[in-house]
Amino acid sequence: xxxxxxxxxxxxxxxxxxxxxxxxxxxxxxxxxxxxxxxxxxxxxxxxxxxxxxxxxxxxxxxxxxxxxxxxxxxxxxxxxxxxxxxxxxxxxxxxxxxxxxxxxxxxxxxxxxxxxxxxxxxxxxxxxxxxxxxxxxxxxxxxxxxxxxxxxxxxxxxxxxxxxxxxxxxxxxxxxxxxxxxxxxxxxxxxxxxxxxxxxxxxxxxxxxxxxxxxxxxxxxxxxxxxxxxxxxxxxxxxxxxxxxxxxxxxxxxxxxxxxxxxxxxxxxxxxxxxxxxxxxxxxxxxxxxxxxxxxxxxxxxxxxxxxxxxxxxxxxxxxxxxxxxxxxxxxxxxxxxxxxxxxxxx
Amino acid sequence: xxxxxxxxxxxxxxxxxxxxxxxxxxxxxxxxxxxxxxxxxxxxxxxxxxxxxxxxxxxxxxxxxxxxxxxxxxxxxxxxxxxxxxxxxxxxxxxxxxxxxxxxxxxxxxxxxxxxxxxxxxxxxxxxxxxxxxxxxxxxxxxxxxxxxxxxxxxxxxxxxxxxxxxxxxxxxxxxxxxxxxxxxxxxxxxxxxxxxxxxxxxxxxxxxxxxxxxxxxxxxxxxxxxxxxxxxxxxxxxxxxxxxxxxxxxxxxxxxxxxxxxxxxxxxxxxxxxxxxxxxxxxxxxxxxxxxxxxxxxxxxxxxxxxxxxxxxxxxxxxxxxxxxxxxxxxxxxxxxxxxxxxxxxx
DNA sequence: ATTAGCACTCATCTTGTTCGAGTGCTAACT
DNA sequence: AGTTAGCACTCGAACAAGATGAGTGCTAAT
Numbered sequence: 001x002x003x004x005x006x007x008x009x010x011x012x013x014x015x016x017x018x019x020x021x022x023x024x025x026x027x028x029x030x031x032x033x034x035x036x037x038x039x040x041x042x043x044x045x046x047x048x049x050x051x052x053x054x055x056x057x058x059x060x061x062x063x064x065x066x067x068x069x070x071x072x073x074x075x076x077x078x079x080x081x082x083x084x085x086x087x088x089x090x091x092x093x094x095x096x097x098x099x100x101x102x103x104x105x106x107x108x109x110x111x112x113x114x115x116x117x118x119x120x121x122x123x124x125x126x127x128x129x130x131x132x133x134x135x136x137x138x139x140x141x142x143x144x145x146x147x148x149x150x151x152x153x154x155x156x157x158x159x160x161x162x163x164x165x166x167x168x169x170x171x172x173x174x175x176x177x178x179x180x181x182x183x184x185x186x187x188x189x190x191x192x193x194x195x196x197x198x199x200x201x202x203x204x205x206x207x208x209x210x211x212x213x214x215x216x217x218x219x220x221x222x223x224x225x226x227x228x229x230x231x232x233x234x235x236x237x238x239x240x241x242x243x244x245x246x247x248x249x250x251x252x253x254x255x256x257x258x259x260x261x262x263x264x265x266x267x268x269x270x271x272x273x274x275x276x277x278x279x280x281x282x283x284x285x286x287x288x289x290x291x292x293x294x295x296x297x298x299x300x301x302x303x304x305x306x307x308x309x310x311x312x313x314x315x316x317x318x319x320x321x322x323x324x325x326x327x328x329x330x331x332x333x334x335x336x337x338x339x340x341x342x343x344x345x346x347x348x
Numbered sequence: 349x350x351x352x353x354x355x356x357x358x359x360x361x362x363x364x365x366x367x368x369x370x371x372x373x374x375x376x377x378x379x380x381x382x383x384x385x386x387x388x389x390x391x392x393x394x395x396x397x398x399x400x401x402x403x404x405x406x407x408x409x410x411x412x413x414x415x416x417x418x419x420x421x422x423x424x425x426x427x428x429x430x431x432x433x434x435x436x437x438x439x440x441x442x443x444x445x446x447x448x449x450x451x452x453x454x455x456x457x458x459x460x461x462x463x464x465x466x467x468x469x470x471x472x473x474x475x476x477x478x479x480x481x482x483x484x485x486x487x488x489x490x491x492x493x494x495x496x497x498x499x500x501x502x503x504x505x506x507x508x509x510x511x512x513x514x515x516x517x518x519x520x521x522x523x524x525x526x527x528x529x530x531x532x533x534x535x536x537x538x539x540x541x542x543x544x545x546x547x548x549x550x551x552x553x554x555x556x557x558x559x560x561x562x563x564x565x566x567x568x569x570x571x572x573x574x575x576x577x578x579x580x581x582x583x584x585x586x587x588x589x590x591x592x593x594x595x596x597x598x599x600x601x602x603x604x605x606x607x608x609x610x611x612x613x614x615x616x617x618x619x620x621x622x623x624x625x626x627x628x629x630x631x632x633x634x635x636x637x638x639x640x641x642x643x644x645x646x647x648x649x650x651x652x653x654x655x656x657x658x659x660x661x662x663x664x665x666x667x668x669x670x671x672x673x674x675x676x677x678x679x680x681x682x683x684x685x686x687x688x689x690x691x692x693x694x695x696x
Numbered sequence: 697a698t699t700a701g702c703a704c705t706c707a708t709c710t711t712g713t714t715c716g717a718g719t720g721c722t723a724a725c726t
Numbered sequence: 727a728g729t730t731a732g733c734a735c736t737c738g739a740a741c742a743a744g745a746t747g748a749g750t751g752c753t754a755a756t
Contacts, residue, residue, distance in 0.1 A: 026749050039699050062705045062749050134484050138496050146494050148486050232603060236596040248584040255580060374718050387730050392719065410718050410736045
């Protein structure tokens with residue numbers, strides 16, 4: 001059954017009010033709150049209908065109504081017009097950050113500060129290819145493998161070899177490694193290639209094994225979803241999430257982060273294709289123990305095609321308007337930053 | 349006034365019991381709990397004395413007694429004998445970790461898991477000297493400076509130069525840099541050295557400037573106190589820290605970490621010279637808003653003389669015995685690991 | 697279709713009461 | 727002189743019983 005215009009207006013008013021106050025909202029409040037000029041009695045009738053339809057519910061007899069998940073869903077999909085005045089994210093904070101890691105940390109932090117919810121940002125997931133490998137002798141026992149992958153993400157791998165290599169041998173290795181591995185993604189490095197390389201390494205085959213292990217580890221690590229979080233403690237600010245045992249489980253997830261990482265991974269690709277933004281309400285979230293929370297995710301794209309995810313976790317009665325418009329704004333801004341970075345990279 | 353033997357025994361029994369239960373303990377409990385074979389009435393008299401002396405207090409009339417900060421202090425200093433059976437830290441978890449960063453993260457994690465308190469570990473504070481510098485051309489516009497400092501801490505610095513350098517020039521730079529900078533600490537790099545190097549760099553003087561900036565940044569960053577935390581949410585497990593607003597402030601500190609870092613820095617050097625362990629009770633902690641918590645710190649030493657700090661934050665009624673003996677054990681184990689690492693370094 | 701009016705519900709607040717753990721004091725005991 | 731039994735007292739916690747009031751559903755009048 002479709003809701004008529006009036007029911008929509010009333011539902012919207014109820015939810016808007018509830019988002020503000022967190023208190024169940026009664027018919028009298030709505031009667032004054034809207035420009036419908038209806039008496040509380042009429043509102044009551046409509047509210048009874050809305051309850052029957054599953055959009056709102058009474059926490060107990062003779063209390064006001066609060067939205068159900070279905071109600072929130074309808075609000076997010078149909079009723080919520082986004083804020084016109086865009087939430088200005090302090091761009092100054094986002095400028096002048098040259099390293100990806102710091103940038104993403106900043107994003108999480110600024111976002112948490114602006115919204116007062118818990119935030120997380122995943123690093124862009126490259127189909128990473130090796131850009132450059134450099135082996136060097138750090139001291140008598142250790143080689144250092146520096147692996148640079150696309151996007152200028154640098155990983156170091158200390159390889160204990162226990163022998164001192166001659167300079168020319170290291171040079172050979174470097175040439176060997178870069179000849180074969182430059183531009184290769186993990187899939188490209190197959191048994192055949194490995195065998196060929198071993199043959200060419202001759203007596204140092206054993207060391208080559210170690211180097212391989214190091215490189216694989218390093219690329220794996222680089223490929224692993226990195227995730228930055230901020231504002232986890234904001235969760236404690238919302239009394240309706242007062243059940244400490246549940247909330248602390250959630251906080252633990254923010255400490256460990258792997259589960260968050262999986263969660264965001266799962267959401268990837270599910271977003272609204274136009275805006276890249278997706279809202280998960282209560283049980284819709286792909287993680288246990290978040291019935292009382294909502295999750296809003298957004299995807300940002302790098303010029304190379306890599307994508308990362310930004311997530312915001314808050315109480316179900318979060319300010320969806322603000323969050324969605326802030327995220328929209330932010331992704332645009334990020335796109336900008338990356339585009340500029342790209343230009344510098346290829347023009348300078 | 350000195351406490352006589354009996355008073356000590358009673359005080360110890362009171363605190364031990366309170367540490368277990370978290371409930372105020374009454375005279376009757378003690379009467380049974382100890383082997384003193386005294387009636388509750390006698391205990392009451394003694395308790396009245398102990399209260400007058402400031403070691404225990406009644407949260408309200410007609411409740412049992414709980415320890416004051418002074419009481420805890422006396423317990424930690426005089427009454428607590430450490431557990432004989434050492435708390436076995438899962439050493440297996442600590443083995444086979446080659447990179448400092450991961451090792452310290454592990455330590456924090458294992459410790460939090462073993463104690464159920466919040467833990468933090470700072471990286472050893474070196475008087476760092478440069479071990480090795482490697483410049484390489486990553487792509488057309490960027491040089492990568494890899495700086496390895498003592499303790500095999502590796503830092504990367506991407507340096508946009510906008511020109512492609514000839515291979516031989518990079519080689520020259522590398523020789524130049526390593527000749528001058530290997531083994532140098534930040535203090536050693538003075539204006540004179542810089543000028544000399546610039547002269548030798550000739551037409552690439554400008555690039556050298558950039559490289560310098562990068563190197564200084566990198567060393568600075570390496571020198572900065574790094575801190576790893578774990579188990580912050582354990583704090584929520586203790587109901588006596590129930591005041592959410594205060595507790596969440598504490599949790600925020602665990603998110604931001606700078607304040608924790610300063611705190612541990614402040615405690616450095618204050619430790620008991622023999623064991624390296626220091627206990628701060630309630631207001632004794634060098635940070636605001638921790639009246640209801642205690643902090644236990646331990647210092648570990650690296651063979652090179654660098655020291656780091658391990659800290660544990662828990663409620664005032666934390667299991668001091670267990671924490672102290674666990675920490676003692678852990679620092680010994682860490683010393684071992686580092687010594688082994690050192691041996692491998694110099695013998696292999 | 698809307699609304700005023702009214703009886704009804706039920707969480708919350710307030711107040712009062714009971715209960716019991718634990719105390720301090722006193723007097724008796726060793 | 728130290729110890730203990732006994733007892734009156736205190737005060738928080740737990741429970742019960744109104745009082746309050748916001749909010750409802752229903753009905754009858756507009």
